[in-house]
Amino acid sequence: MKIYRFPKSRSLKVLWTLEELGSDFESVKVDLLAKDSPLRSPHPFGKVPYLIEGDVSVSETLAICIYLCERSNNSSLYPTDIETKANVNAWLSFAMTDLEASIWGLLKQLVFVPEVKRSPDVVHYFTNEANRAISQLSINENTLWIACNEFTLADIFMSQILQWAKICGLMLPVTVNDYLEKTLNRTTYRKAVEQNDAP
Numbered sequence: 001m002k003i004y005r006f007p008k009s010r011s012l013k014v015l016w017t018l019e020e021l022g023s024d025f026e027s028v029k030v031d032l033l034a035k036d037s038p039l040r041s042p043h044p045f046g047k048v049p050y051l052i053e054g055d056v057s058v059s060e061t062l063a064i065c066i067y068l069c070e071r072s073n074n075s076s077l078y079p080t081d082i083e084t085k086a087n088v089n090a091w092l093s094f095a096m097t098d099l100e101a102s103i104w105g106l107l108k109q110l111v112f113v114p115e116v117k118r119s120p121d122v123v124h125y126f127t128n129e130a131n132r133a134i135s136q137l138s139i140n141e142n143t144l145w146i147a148c149n150e151f152t153l154a155d156i157f158m159s160q161i162l163q164w165a166k167i168c169g170l171m172l173p174v175t176v177n178d179y180l181e182k183t184l185n186r187t188t189y190r191k192a193v194e195q196n197d198a199p
């Protein structure tokens with residue numbers, strides 16, 4: 001199984017999932033910037049992450065992570081019990097819609113758009129939207145992780161988006177920040193970062 005990756009990109013979530021599952025894989029670093037390089041990702045639009053396993057190819061980070069969980073015998077990362085899975089899906093959806101839409105919009109303005117082209121109105125709009133979504137995030141202190149007592153895909157996706165929020169300079173409530181730190185203390189996370197950012 002080959003995973004196409006790029007340092008400091010969304011492919012980190014896939015490598016983290018693989019570390020949690022203890023699955024074997026080969027990671028291939030691509031060149032995201034040079035579109036006609038032989039090192040381009042085989043993704044139809046040259047993006048990462050991308051997975052190829054035999055005749056199967058999967059795009060979209062969440063779809064890849066779910067594929068990895070469902071092909072393994074480990075059901076704690078993406079539970080099969082429908083009630084717990086509904087809770088995991090709810091957190092995944094919240095992370096990828098309410099949180100990611102605004103935080104990614106802000107991150108693009110602050111990190112990728114050159115300062116001369118940056119729009120203060122757009123920055124202001126996304127900052128408000130992001131803060132509103134963050135204020136709707138309540139960590140249930142009765143469970144060990146965000147969706148249940150097991151560490152799940154929802155924690156991987158929440159952790160990554162909360163890291164982006166911090167890069168944007170957004171303030172996180174103490175309980176949310178403590179939760180983020182707990183996710184980042186996992187050995188699997190550190191191994192995944194090493195793999196994803198390897199030259």
Ligand SMILES: N[C@@H](CCC(=O)N[C@@H](CS)C(=O)NCC(=O)O)C(=O)O
Pocket residue numbers: 006009010011032045046047048049059060061062
């Ligand atoms: N919705 C896709 C987004 C994939 C994506 O845009 N990946 C970025 C890296 S984080 C990329 O490959 N950008 C290069 C490009 O758009 O050409 C997913 O969640 O996997």
